[in-house]
Amino acid sequence: MPPRRRVRRLKLGPIVGHTDESSSRVWIQVGDDPSHYLLRVEGVGLFPFESTDGSVVEFGTAIARVTGLESDRRYRFRVVRHGRFVPGARGSFRTFPPPSSMTNLLFCAISCNGAEEIGVWEKFSGFVEESQPSFILMMGEYVI
Numbered sequence: 001m002p003p004r005r006r007v008r009r010l011k012l013g014p015i016v017g018h019t020d021e022s023s024s025r026v027w028i029q030v031g032d033d034p035s036h037y038l039l040r041v042e043g044v045g046l047f048p049f050e051s052t053d054g055s056v057v058e059f060g061t062a063i064a065r066v067t068g069l070e071s072d073r074r075y076r077f078r079v080v081r082h083g084r085f086v087p088g089a090r091g092s093f094r095t096f097p098p099p100s101s102m103t104n105l106l107f108c109a110i111s112c113n114g115a116e117e118i119g120v121w122e123k124f125s126g127f128v129e130e131s132q133p134s135f136i137l138m139m140g141e142y143v144i
Helices: 121-131
Strands: 012-019 022-028 037-041 045-051 061-066 074-081 084-094 107-111 135-139
Touching: 012 074, 012 084, 022 074, 022 084, 037 061, 061 074
Parallel strands: 107 135
Antiparallel strands: 012 022, 022 061, 037 045, 037 074, 045 061, 074 084
C-alpha cells in the first residue's frame, strides 16, 4: 500500500485584516512555503499569498491582497494549496459601504474573554450571527 499523502493544514489563520470598500487582506501562517498557497474568493478569483518573511521563509506568514471588490457585499473565501482546498481554511468578510455612504455601521469590541474557560465566546458568536456587525475588533492578549 502506498504511503498516504500528508494533509496540509494552516498553522494559524486565515485572519481577515484591513478591509475597505473595494479590497481586503487575509493573513495565514503555514508550515511550508507560503507561495504554494492561494486565496479563492467566490465570484472574484484567485489571489496569491505573498510572504511577509522576505526572501527567506522563516515564520511561514503571508498576506493575500484581494482587490476589485464591490462595496457593502459579503464575500466567502477558501485557502488553496496546489489546486486543493486546505481543510478548515475558509471564512468570509464584508466590504464597507462607499466612503460617501450614510449607512449605519455596527462595531463590536471584545477582549480578555476567558483563557481557562469558554467565557462568553458562545454568546458572542450567537450575537455576531444574529446581528451581522460590520466590524469586530479583538483586543488584548488573546489575539494570536
